[in-house]
Amino acid sequence: MNSAILITYDKEDAINEAKGLCDAAGYQVVHTITQKFLKRPKYGISGGILERLEELSERLRPDVIVFDEILKPSQNYNLASILHREILDRETLILEIFERRASSAESKLQVKLAQLRYEMARAKEKVRLSSMGEQPGFMGIGKFEVDVYYNDIKHRMQTIRSKLEKAGKQRELHRKGRKRMGFNTISLAGYTSAGKTTLFNKMTGETRDENKELFTTLSTTTRRITIKQEPFLISDTVGFISKLPAYMIDAFKSTLEELAHTDVVIVVVDISDSLFDLKKKFASCMRTLSELGVEGNKLAFALNKMDLSKSNEIMNKIEILNLSGKNNWVLVSAKTGENIDKLKEMAANIIENYSLTNPKNM
Numbered sequence: 001m002n003s004a005i006l007i008t009y010d011k012e013d014a015i016n017e018a019k020g021l022c023d024a025a026g027y028q029v030v031h032t033i034t035q036k037f038l039k040r041p042k043y044g045i046s047g048g049i050l051e052r053l054e055e056l057s058e059r060l061r062p063d064v065i066v067f068d069e070i071l072k073p074s075q076n077y078n079l080a081s082i083l084h085r086e087i088l089d090r091e092t093l094i095l096e097i098f099e100r101r102a103s104s105a106e107s108k109l110q111v112k113l114a115q116l117r118y119e120m121a122r123a124k125e126k127v128r129l130s131s132m133g134e135q136p137g138f139m140g141i142g143k144f145e146v147d148v149y150y151n152d153i154k155h156r157m158q159t160i161r162s163k164l165e166k167a168g169k170q171r172e173l174h175r176k177g178r179k180r181m182g183f184n185t186i187s188l189a190g191y192t193s194a195g196k197t198t199l200f201n202k203m204t205g206e207t208r209d210e211n212k213e214l215f216t217t218l219s220t221t222t223r224r225i226t227i228k229q230e231p232f233l234i235s236d237t238v239g240f241i242s243k244l245p246a247y248m249i250d251a252f253k254s255t256l257e258e259l260a261h262t263d264v265v266i267v268v269v270d271i272s273d274s275l276f277d278l279k280k281k282f283a284s285c286m287r288t289l290s291e292l293g294v295e296g297n298k299l300a301f302a303l304n305k306m307d308l309s310k311s312n313e314i315m316n317k318i319e320i321l322n323l324s325g326k327n328n329w330v331l332v333s334a335k336t337g338e339n340i341d342k343l344k345e346m347a348a349n350i351i352e353n354y355s356l357t358n359p360k361n362m
């Protein structure tokens with residue numbers, strides 16, 4: 001396993017998430033530096049911290065330095081030239097994880113597109129820097145080459161986009177086909193590691209990869225299940241994360257768009273999270289779902305990992321998530337299987353109620 005020094009915010013949830021990301025990308029964190037502020041113009045961090053980092057980097061010789069913020073090319077260059085190590089910012093780290101995980105042709109294209117968009121965003125700054133005559137991070141490359149580089153990225157992005165568009169059209173055809181055949185569809189969504197795949201496995205009798213690491217699932221899988229003698233199609237999806245780069249959502253759009261077209265979205269929530277994490281992740285999921293255009297009355301909440309939580313804490317959490325008094329949630333354990341049947345019935349009921357109030361969607 002490669003080693004990393006991690007620089008992140010001095011908040012427990014930020015530290016845990018950043019360590020989880022490092023782990024998922026295959027880096028063992030050998031030292032963590034925490035800071036209140038990581039957006040200083042030149043290095044992201046202060047000169048004093050940079051000195052400490054330089055000393056640590058020399059002593060511990062990590063393979064990379066992970067910077068849990070988004071770095072500009074100039075900042076990345078400034079850091080690398082002092083630390084003599086590869087610097088990975090938060091976005092590069094997430095891209096590395098996605099690259100490691102992508103297995104289907106479509107998810108590979110999606111990751112490629114996200115990588116190119118990342119490069120593109122940086123190419124713009126590089127072009128700007130080179131035209132101003134200062135070109136940190138882009139030494140010795142003239143304006144002409146920069147333009148060639150920029151156009152090349154643009155061209156490659158177009159090629160991938162058109163391939164993805166085809167895949168998207170194929171998806172749409174399948175979706176319409178399923179509708180015609182009268183299938184109702186259910187999707188599992190939620191923060192990464194909430195337990196979507198474990199729940200999917202429990203609900204379908206499948207054995208898909210479930211893992212403690214973040215972003216285990218990148219491509220959607222769909223299976224047929226029966227609830228109250230009716231057939232349904234259920235899909236597992238990619239997890240959300242806070243501060244997911246916009247171009248990542250864009251790259252995974254065709255996959256995530258499915259969520260807006262399914263009849264029920266089961267939002268999987270890890271109810272065993274600390275109150276702080278729970279609120280943050282819940283808000284981030286709800287924001288992403290609303291950005292994707294998923295209607296609120298199509299949501300069912302699976303409050304998962306009940307086996308890990310005490311009941312008085314759970315009730316408090318339900319209150320805080322504003323779910324008490326509502327009937328669109330159920331406590332489950334994907335591990336023990338508790339209440340899985342209840343969840344299935346709830347999903348079926350939501351579809352029934354929805355089609356009663358929206359007959360045109362039938």
Ligand SMILES: Nc1nc2c(ncn2[C@@H]2O[C@H](COP(=O)(O)OP(=O)(O)OP(=O)(O)O)[C@@H](O)[C@H]2O)c(=O)[nH]1
Pocket residue numbers: 190191192193194195196197198199209210211212213214215216217218238239240304305306307308332333334335336
């Ligand atoms: N104790 C307990 N652990 C669970 C439960 N559900 C899932 N887990 C564990 O939580 C971890 C994450 O589960 P996954 O099913 O991979 O989570 P996911 O939401 O699919 O994650 P990504 O695909 O990475 O977004 C695994 O280690 C599971 O074994 C549960 O009900 N109880």
Ligand SMILES: [Mg+2]
Pocket residue numbers: 196197198209210216217237
């Ligand atoms: Mg998964």
